[in-house]
Amino acid sequence: MRKRSLSLSLLMFIPALLFLVSLGFSPSPAQAQQAITTDTFAELAKKTGAAVVNISTERKVKNQATEFFNQMPSGPGGQNPFAPGDPFQEFFKKFFGEMPKTFKTRSLGSGFIIEPSGVILTNNHVVEGADKITVKLFGGKEFKATIKGRDAKTDLALIQITNPPPDLPFLTLGDSDAVRVGDWVMAVGNPFGLSHTVTQGIISAKSRVIGAGPYDNFLQTDASINPGNSGGPLLNLQGEVVGINTAILASGQGIGFATPSNMATWVIPQLKAKGKVTRGMLGVEVQSVTPDLAKSFGMAEAKGALVAEVNAGSPAEKAGIKQGDIIIEFNGHPISEMNDLPRLVADTAPGTKASVKVLRDGKEKTLNLTVSELTEERQASEAKEEGGGENNPLGLLVKDINPELARRFHLRDTKGVLVEGVEQDSAAADAGIQSGDIVMEIDNQAINTVKDFQTAVGQLKKETSARLLIKRQGRTQYLTLEVPK
Secondary structure (H helix, E strand, C coil): CCHHHHHHHHHHHHHHHHHHHHCCCCCCCCHHHHHHHHHHHHHHHHHHHHHHEEEEEEEECCHHHHHHHHCCCCCCCCCCCCCCCCCCCCHHHHHHCCCCEEEEEEEEEEEEEEEECCCEEHHHHHHHHCEEEEEEECCCCEEEEEEEEEECCCEEEEEEEEEEECCCCCCCCCCHCCCCCCCCEEEECHHHCCCEEEEEEEEEEECCCCCCCCCCCCCEEEECCCCCCCCEEEECCCCCEEEEEEEEECCCCCCEEEEHHHHHHHHHHHHHCCCCCCEECCCEEEEEEEHHHHCCCCCCCCEEEEEEECCCCHHHHHHCCCCCEEEEECCCCCCCCCCCHHHHCCCCCCEEEEEEEEEECCCEEEEEECCCCCCCCCCCCCCCCCCCCCCCCCEEEEEECCCHHHHHHHCCCCCCCEEEEEEEHHHHHHCCCCCCCCEEEEEECCCCHHHHHHHHHHCCCCCCCCEECCCCCCEEEEEEECCCC
């Protein structure tokens, strides 16, 4: 009877299974992912995990409340509410006096060994300002470490284990340029102090600019990254490091960012040799070419880096690069967008001869220069386009710059006209122009006086775009605004 029931069950199950197959039944994406990756990531984690370390730091920080109290003026007529004679003076004196002048802060991060001698790559923000660094290896052994070199601009740092054990396991850097969107990756680190946590995902995007620094070029991944993961490796299926986990988007889930391994490959030798990174410089302030700006320059598409200002005595000035030029190629490399240029120039050794192709008055022009060493980086921000009414269609109230206004607004020169007011809901307001801006040019016409300004505005055609060159807080940039009817 039991055998008959089992046979009957099988006879009922087989048609049901064939029916599901005929409907196109297949495992869910989650089930398929588990089937594909379980063994692969288990072996990868076993192979690479021992080279990942936990980094804990201690910093001595000044007590700001005590500093504030000690620096307050005192005495008759002073602003200190705790001056002599105040009934609360002794109370506050005792309160602040008993507070410690300094206190220690502790933080956790990750890193990974790149040489068997105990050299570790991590994020700069993990070790910056640390008075004490402790490295915990896989298995729990702890060692002191010292900083070998730091680079704040790429947020990378090298530290060295003091008296390391012999033949430490290490990871090798892969080619981050070869990584494709959709490739599997695995992150290893110490999120929230949970040692050697492994997460997996894919490369979600490349060349992300998130405002972390001048050379942003992040890999985006959905592999889970949390506080404490910073400095840990992002690995491909071959066990090579293709990224250094660096940042997360606090308001999002499954959005993490890693510094590409190729950037680390360029930085590491300099950190080992000099403890810092030397970069190339052209000496220009650049901004993005927006569609409106591209149209105003007669370009078919928005590309390149628009030169907002050329620094005096710089390689760019000596080569003949001018304000308003659009750099479309550097040393044979096309510049698709503004952020391409700083990265390419920075990666060029000072003293290198390079060619720069610019678009000027609708024509291409190639200039030659010698790259100098970066000493002070000045790059026009990609803030919202801004500008600034005397009674005119733009809605700007402007004044000639006299010595008094120059002192009031801390101006170094008197070129241009000062924006004193912006009419609400005007073309200038829509463009974001602010009081304190200096209008230097309108459609390539130099503006030195209010009369120049009025003449240039009077020549603008209605319902067209006007291009203005403005200066704000010492930085020069172009913007466009729509001339009303």
